[in-house]
Amino acid sequence: MRNNLPQSSSYESALEALSSLITQKSRGAMVPVIRSKTKLERMRKYVEILDLEECVKKLKIIHVAGTKGKGSTCTFSEAILRECGLRTGLFTSPHLIDVRERFRINGLDISEDKFLHYFWACWRQLKESVTEHLPMPALFQFLTLLAFKIFIDEEVDVAIIEVGLGGMYDSTNVIEEPIVCGITSLGMDHMELLGNSLSQIASHKAGILKPRVPAFTVPQLPEAMDVIQKKARELMIPLEVAEPLDHKKLDGLKLGMSGDHQLVNSGLAVSLCKCWLQRTGNWERMFLNGFKAAKLPDAFLRGLSTANLSGRAQIVYDCYASSFNSSTQSENSNGDLIFYLDGAHSPESMGACANWFSSVVKGNHKSLHCFSAENVDRDSGNDDVKVLQEAESTKFSKQILLFNCMEMRDPEILFPRLVNTCASSGVHFSKALFVPTMSTYSKVSSSNSVTSSDIINKDLSWQFNLQKLWEKIMHGKDRM
Numbered sequence: 001m002r003n004n005l006p007q008s009s010s011y012e013s014a015l016e017a018l019s020s021l022i023t024q025k026s027r028g029a030m031v032p033v034i035r036s037k038t039k040l041e042r043m044r045k046y047v048e049i050l051d052l053e054e055c056v057k058k059l060k061i062i063h064v065a066g067t068k069g070k071g072s073t074c075t076f077s078e079a080i081l082r083e084c085g086l087r088t089g090l091f092t093s094p095h096l097i098d099v100r101e102r103f104r105i106n107g108l109d110i111s112e113d114k115f116l117h118y119f120w121a122c123w124r125q126l127k128e129s130v131t132e133h134l135p136m137p138a139l140f141q142f143l144t145l146l147a148f149k150i151f152i153d154e155e156v157d158v159a160i161i162e163v164g165l166g167g168m169y170d171s172t173n174v175i176e177e178p179i180v181c182g183i184t185s186l187g188m189d190h191m192e193l194l195g196n197s198l199s200q201i202a203s204h205k206a207g208i209l210k211p212r213v214p215a216f217t218v219p220q221l222p223e224a225m226d227v228i229q230k231k232a233r234e235l236m237i238p239l240e241v242a243e244p245l246d247h248k249k250l251d252g253l254k255l256g257m258s259g260d261h262q263l264v265n266s267g268l269a270v271s272l273c274k275c276w277l278q279r280t281g282n283w284e285r286m287f288l289n290g291f292k293a294a295k296l297p298d299a300f301l302r303g304l305s306t307a308n309l310s311g312r313a314q315i316v317y318d319c320y321a322s323s324f325n326s327s328t329q330s331e332n333s334n335g336d337l338i339f340y341l342d343g344a345h346s347p348e349s350m351g352a353c354a355n356w357f358s359s360v361v362k363g364n365h366k367s368l369h370c371f372s373a374e375n376v377d378r379d380s381g382n383d384d385v386k387v388l389q390e391a392e393s394t395k396f397s398k399q400i401l402l403f404n405c406m407e408m409r410d411p412e413i414l415f416p417r418l419v420n421t422c423a424s425s426g427v428h429f430s431k432a433l434f435v436p437t438m439s440t441y442s443k444v445s446s447s448n449s450v451t452s453s454d455i456i457n458k459d460l461s462w463q464f465n466l467q468k469l470w471e472k473i474m475h476g477k478d479r480m
Contacts, residue, residue: 011112014119018099021139039141043174046137046145049129050122055152056175060280062160062272063175065167065205066184068349069218069265072257072312073184074162076269077276079256080303081158082107084277084286089156091147091172093140093164096311103147105154118150140164144171158276166194168207180275181208182268183217185261186224189346202227214279215239216271218264242271245304249296256307259356261349266304270296273303313356314341345409347417354421361399361427401432407462415473432470434463 047053062077064070071092078090090104103110110118122145130136137145144164151159161178163170183205186198194201202224209215209231217228219241232239245255245267255262277283287297296304318337340360344353401418405411422428436458 010116010120014116014123015099017119017123018139018142021136021142037169039169039171040173042134042137043141043144043171045134046126046141047148047174050125050145050149052145052148052152056148057177059148059151059159059175060157060276061175061178062158062180062182062276063163063172063178063208064161064182064184064272065163065170065208066182067187067189067201067205067346068352069184069261069268070162070182071309071343072262072265072307073182073269073272074160075257075309076262076266076304076307077272078104078160078303079107079307080269080273080300081160081276083299083303083306084273084282085299086157086282087155089147089151089154089159091144091151091160092162092309093143099143101310102143103150105150105156110150114150114154118146118153122146122149141171144174158280163205163208166204166207168204170208173208175208176210178210178213179279180272181210181213181215182272183208183215183228184268185218185264185348186220187346187348198223199227203231206231209235209237211235211237213237214275216242216268216275218242218244218268240271242268245270250304251295251301253301253305256305257309258313258360259352260359261352261356262313269304270300273300311341311343313353315339315360316341345405345414347413350414350417351421354418355425358422358425358427362425398430399427401429402435403432403466404435404437404463405466411466411469415470419473432467434466434470436460436463 044053047056062074064074064077066073074090074092078088082088088104088106090107091102092104093102095101098109100109100112100115103115122142126136126142126145136142147159147161158179161172161175163172167173186202186205188198188201194204198221202220206228209228215228215232215237217225217239219225220228229239244263247263255266257265274283277286286299316339318339340357342353342356344350399422405414419429438458
């Protein structure tokens with residue numbers, strides 16, 4: 001029996017089982033499913049099989065959709081409410097290293113022991129109910145079900161749920177009675193699934209709005225805002241536009257996640273949390289003096305300043321590289337290697353990422369260093385960006401782009417946005433490296449571990465195409 005296996009083997013078995021749920025090799029193959037009601041109908045059946053239907057209704061949920069910033073908004077919301085003394089559950093995607101990152105209880109990734117307990121409980125129950133017409137759920141469906149199971153059994157006070165993709169037909173949209181809904185910034189992304197216009201995309205995102213449930217969004221382009229407002233009017237629900245957070249309200253503190261775009265996300269999070277606290281009867285109990293527009297409650301400030309989500313405007317210092325180079329560094333180099341990581345994969349988010357990086361470079365008294373790369377999450381099919389920076393002292397520094405993106409992305413749009421935004425701040429790349437989607441981290445899934453034969457046999461044609469396009473863009477700039 002799998003549950004009698006040693007913990008390490010059982011965890012590897014769980015990851016192998018998860019990998020078996022990856023049924024689509026490309027997002028394009030999912031179009032017929034994502035645009036039909038079949039996905040949600042099956043999700044409802046899975047919820048019934050796990051006997052979670054009534055329990056999910058009792059969860060006090062914040063449900064968040066959007067193109068950009070939904071993970072950050074959810075993370076800010078979780079941190080705020082945790083600082084308010086509530087037991088929190090947070091479900092986000094994708095994960096960067098370990099699938100357990102998707103499930104946070106009170107700000108911490110779920111432990112391996114608890115993950116295995118809930119995983120195998122759900123797995124066996126679903127496996128026993130498989131029929132010809134009801135197969136095992138796809139990967140994200142299963143993870144969503146697992147999140148519900150975890151948050152219910154862990155008795156969280158609040159569950160913050162990030163939509164996976166779209167909204168209307170997303171697996172999370174089996175949520176029928178959230179406390180409050182939020183829609184973050186919308187843009188052109190996942191067009192092969194959601195449509196080729198901003199209004200079509202907005203229609204999918206607005207699909208999470210529910211009758212009698214207040215909704216919040218952020219400033220949007222008119223084409224998107226019109227759709228969201230129309231949906232709110234149809235449902236006869238209040239829709240408020242949360243303004244970006246004013247620096248002055250932070251009382252001298254800095255947001256836990258960097259970048260000016262996080263002022264938009266944190267502003268939405270503040271509105272969502274205030275509404276959640278009011279509708280659950282917690283606001284008056286916690287804040288007897290009320291909510292003063294000029295000042296945020298201390299618990300809100302603590303949450304905003306401590307919120308953290310890996311891969312979003314994240315700086316990682318490579319201590320090994322510094323240690324290794326300490327004995328061999330030249331007088332022109334201190335051997336520092338710094339990675340700047342961000343999940344940008346749309347034109348808008350690439351611009352925000354470039355602005356963040358350029359700001360850090362210009363704001364550091366040392367000569368700073370380097371930038372971006374898009375990396376694919378093998379399990380979910382979603383993207384993440386990595387940014388590499390090599391800092392070699394005040395005398396000499398290099399900015400090196402480390403880049404990887406899925407073939408469905410359009411680098412002809414992404415590259416110019418990145419290059420031009422950085423160049424406008426005087427930041428230039430001396431080198432660009434284009435890498436395939438490979439991982440040496442064993443816990444991603446056994447099928448993604450790297451061997452020497454994998455490296456030799458890897459098809460690098462897409463990376464060579466990226467290189468050619470990059471060289472064309474850079475040579476064009478040289479001639480300007």
